[in-house]
Amino acid sequence: MRKYSAFAIAREAARYHSGWERAWRSPEPKKKYDVIIVGAGGHGLATAFYLGKNFGITNVAIIEKGWLGGGNTGRNTTIIRSNYLQDSSAALYEKARSLYETMSQDLNYNVMFSPRGVIMLAQTEHEVRGYQRTAHANALQGVTTEFIGPERVKELVPIINIDGPRYPVLGGLWQARGGTGRHDAVAWGYARACSDMGMDIIQKCEVVGVRSEGGNVVGVDTTKGPIDCDKLGLVVAGNSGDLANMAGFRLPMESVALQALVSEPIKPCMDVVVMANTVHGYMSQSDKGEMVIGGGTDGFNNYTQRGSFHHIEETVRALCETFPMVSRLKMLRQWGGIVDVTGDRSPVIGKTPLGNCFINAGWGTGGFKAIPGGGWATAELIAKGEPGPLAAEFGMERFIEGRFIDESVAAGVAH
Amino acid sequence: MLTLQCPYCGVWAEETELHAEGEAHLKRFGPDSDDADFESYLFMRENPKGVHFERWRHASGCGKFFHAARSTTTLEVFGTYSAQTMEPPQDIKDKITAKYPGWSWREFS
Numbered sequence: 001m002r003k004y005s006a007f008a009i010a011r012e013a014a015r016y017h018s019g020w021e022r023a024w025r026s027p028e029p030k031k032k033y034d035v036i037i038v039g040a041g042g043h044g045l046a047t048a049f050y051l052g053k054n055f056g057i058t059n060v061a062i063i064e065k066g067w068l069g070g071g072n073t074g075r076n077t078t079i080i081r082s083n084y085l086q087d088s089s090a091a092l093y094e095k096a097r098s099l100y101e102t103m104s105q106d107l108n109y110n111v112m113f114s115p116r117g118v119i120m121l122a123q124t125e126h127e128v129r130g131y132q133r134t135a136h137a138n139a140l141q142g143v144t145t146e147f148i149g150p151e152r153v154k155e156l157v158p159i160i161n162i163d164g165p166r167y168p169v170l171g172g173l174w175q176a177r178g179g180t181g182r183h184d185a186v187a188w189g190y191a192r193a194c195s196d197m198g199m200d201i202i203q204k205c206e207v208v209g210v211r212s213e214g215g216n217v218v219g220v221d222t223t224k225g226p227i228d229c230d231k232l233g234l235v236v237a238g239n240s241g242d243l244a245n246m247a248g249f250r251l252p253m254e255s256v257a258l259q260a261l262v263s264e265p266i267k268p269c270m271d272v273v274v275m276a277n278t279v280h281g282y283m284s285q286s287d288k289g290e291m292v293i294g295g296g297t298d299g300f301n302n303y304t305q306r307g308s309f310h311h312i313e314e315t316v317r318a319l320c321e322t323f324p325m326v327s328r329l330k331m332l333r334q335w336g337g338i339v340d341v342t343g344d345r346s347p348v349i350g351k352t353p354l355g356n357c358f359i360n361a362g363w364g365t366g367g368f369k370a371i372p373g374g375g376w377a378t379a380e381l382i383a384k385g386e387p388g389p390l391a392a393e394f395g396m397e398r399f400i401e402g403r404f405i406d407e408s409v410a411a412g413v414a415h
Numbered sequence: 416m417l418t419l420q421c422p423y424c425g426v427w428a429e430e431t432e433l434h435a436e437g438e439a440h441l442k443r444f445g446p447d448s449d450d451a452d453f454e455s456y457l458f459m460r461e462n463p464k465g466v467h468f469e470r471w472r473h474a475s476g477c478g479k480f481f482h483a484a485r486s487t488t489t490l491e492v493f494g495t496y497s498a499q500t501m502e503p504p505q506d507i508k509d510k511i512t513a514k515y516p517g518w519s520w521r522e523f524s
Contacts, residue, residue, distance in 0.1 A: 241462025252458035254437070255487075299435035300417070301487045303464050309416060310431050343458045400454040 001196040004108055023188060024195035029202050032228035033061045035382060036220060037235055038207050038243060040064035042073040042183070042368060043360050044235035045190035045201075046375020047382065049107075052197040054376070055383035060199040061229075063222060065206035069187025072237050075305075075337035076368040077260050077282060077294040079273050081118040081178035083145045085134050086405050088393035089346060090141040095390060096373025100181055103372060109189030111181050112287070116272050118178035119153060121322070123167040123278040131173040145175045159269050164321040167279055180273060180284055186371055210247040216355035217247070232357045233382050238303065238338030240361035249353040252399050253340040253362050258297045259307035261316075261334040265289030269325070279318030280311075283326075291329060293319065297339065297365060307336035339364050346405035349377050350387055350395030358382050359396075422495050424477040432475040439468035439482050440501060440521070464488055466511055466518045468503060471495075484511060 002008065002021055012019050035051060037044045040062045051057045062068075080100055082093035099106075100113045122128040131147055138145040150162045153172045162169035191201055202224065209221035210232070219228035234243045238255045265288050275282035280296035295315035298308050312334055320327045342348060342362040347370070349360050360378040363370060373390065380388035387395060393405055417430040426432075438460055444452040461467065467487050472480050482500070484493040484507050493514075494507040502523060511518055518524060 239464070241460075242464045245463070250455075250459045251462065252454075252460065254460050254462050300469060300485075301462060301467055302490070303487045304490055306490075308430055340462070399458040400450050 001192065004110075023192040024201055026203065027200045029061060029063075029200065029205065029222070029224055029227050032219075033200070034059040034229070035231045035233065036060070036227060036229040037062045037233040038220065039071075039234070039236035039239075040068035040187070040191065040201055040203065041071050041235065041237060042069065042186050042190070042371035043237070043363070043374045043378065044233070045069075045187055045194055046371050047233055047235055047360060047378040048194045048199055049190045049197075050376045050379035051383060052194065052199065054379055057383055058197045058199055060194070061227065062194065062199060062201045063205050063207060063220070063227070064201070064203045067203050068191050068201060069184055072337040072339065072367060073187045073371075074184055075260065075335060076183055077284065077292050078180045078183045078368060079118065079178070079275070079282065079284065079294075080113070080181055080369040081175050081273075082143050082369070083118070083120065083134060083138055083173055083175045083178070084407060085137050086346075086407060087137075087141055088405050089407055090138065090143050092373045092377065092390050092394070093370055094141070094143050094373075095376060096370045097178065099372035099376065103181075103186070103189065107189035107193050109185060109192060111185040111189055113179065113181045115177050115179040117156070117174065117176045118273040118275065119148075119156060119172040119174050120275045120277060121153065121169055122171045122173070123169060123276060123322075125170070127278060128170050131171070134173055143175075144177060145173055148172050148174045156272055157270055157274055159323055159325055160274070161322055161324050167276070167318065167321055169322070178273065183368055186368075190375075207243065207246070210243070210354070210357070212247075212354055217357040230356065231382055233360065233378060234352075234357065235360045235378065237361065237363065237367060238340050240340045240359065244352075244359075247352065247354050247357055251340075251348070251359075251361065252396065253342050253348070254301050255303060255338050255340050256297045256300065257302045257305065257307035257336040258295070258339045258365050259311055259334060259336045260292065260294045261312060261331050262286070262293065263291040263329040263331050266291070266329070276318070276322055279315070279322065281315040281319045283319065283323065290332065291326070297341070303338055305336050305338055339367070341365070343399065344404040345407045347374065347394055348396050349374065349381060349391040350397070351381075352396070356385075417490060417492070419471060419483050419492060419495050421473040421476060421479070422481050422497055423479045424473065426473070426476055428473055428476055432473065434472045434474040436470040436472050436480065439470050461521060463520060466493075466515060466520055468520055468523075470498070
């Protein structure tokens with residue numbers, strides 16, 4: 001792999017850019033791999049990357065039914081933060097956030113991590129108390145956050161209306177080291193690094209069956225034929241239920257549509273990420289100038305990547321009060337992604353009822369921010385066969401044992 | 416927009432008038448049941464790509480719970496039926512079979 005650098009740009013400029021290589025290879029599948037990862041999204045590619053980097057396992061295939069990074073990795077609102085209430089979540093998301101800080105250097109790929117700061121608005125008394133509690137919890141967890149008053153919110157976000165009649169801004173939970181990243185680049189950067197380690201990224205290859213012998217997985221059937229493996233990782237977000245069906249077990253998850261939209265590009269007006277959980281809306285401004293807005297999930301199971309229009313309406317209606325300028329914005333695009341939501345709104349990283357088959361799923365509405373941490377933890381799980389400290393609490397057995405990582409109560413909303 | 420006919424009041428209700436209430440025909444287990452049954456009832460869910468049976472509530476209408484048969488991949492609705500039943504009526508199952516021969520959902524097919 002040729003390194004990307006300022007020197008490389010100069011070198012290529014001098015020869016009509018004829019020397020750039022493809023960022024990753026597109027090989028045909030081999031007969032057998034040590035590890036097969038199903039799903040070349042952020043988490044799948046990150047899992048493969050850390051398998052290679054941390055454990056030296058490079059005989060790996062990453063199988064993707066569409067194109068890499070074409071699912072939720074390319075559909076989210078790119079927010080990165082780690083201000084969670086529960087210790088195990090904070091540890092996992094903080095690991096991810098800290099890995100994002102050096103990701104561009106680690107991957108030699110500019111993922112445009114922008115630690116611009118994230119505010120979660122407190123717009124009810126209940127939220128004020130909730131976020132003060134989270135700020136105290138974060139202080140104990142070593143995650144830097146603070147609870148700020150409405151004047152400081154107004155200072156950070158001049159376009160905000162803090163005196164709304166229905167949703168006044170009473171304060172906010174401020175994480176200065178949170179921010180955004182370039183979602184596609186995260187997938188592309190990991191893919192390039194994985195390909196460089198000799199891993200095969202096989203796109204347009206759908207898994208149609210999971211083969212097992214004596215309770216252990218031995219391979220998968222795909223649209224490009226059967227492929228054998230010693231270990232299998234299912235990292236397919238919204239399609240986890242479908243894959244679990246093939247592998248013969250049920251999951252504590254349901255797949256629903258989550259929507260987002262972007263406005264026309266406007267001049268820079270907001271240089272932080274603002275989340276308003278009471279009204280189910282969050283907003284940031286992209287480098288192109290578009291306001292990127294995320295909404296809430298639908299209540300019913302759905303695999304169509306289309307959400308219900310009334311959720312968009314509710315999100316925008318609520319944002320209009322908090323950000324009056326939104327009422328003058330034209331919206332350019334709206335889209336949906338399919339997210340798999342668990343009962344306690346925390347992900348599952350763990351073993352499955354099928355031997356040597358591991359799962360990373362259930363990230364619900366907040367998977368992008370966790371990509372490097374989730375990949376790190378899943379790689380450790382697959383390499384050792386047992387979860388490491390980051391993933392220890394996230395196994396599926398927590399539901400039968402009653403050890404929930406209850407972020408649904410902690411966040412009360414999409415996260 | 417998703418519209419479902421409430422089998423009680425007959426109204427064709429659009430999604431905003433309804434509330435999705437999750438998987439249909441759950442067998443409910445109480446505190447005396449074993450852990451696996453209790454977990455399965457509380458947390459494990461059917462999450463099929465295709466034919467699915469759900470409970471809905473006509474929240475902003477008559478307020479009653481009912482069942483619906485729907486596809487999660489096309490959003491087509493095969494029909495709605497009473498909540499006072501342990502399995503989907505034969506005519507709805509036939510309608511699904513006509514379109515998706517060989518379908519199955521939990522113990523139904």
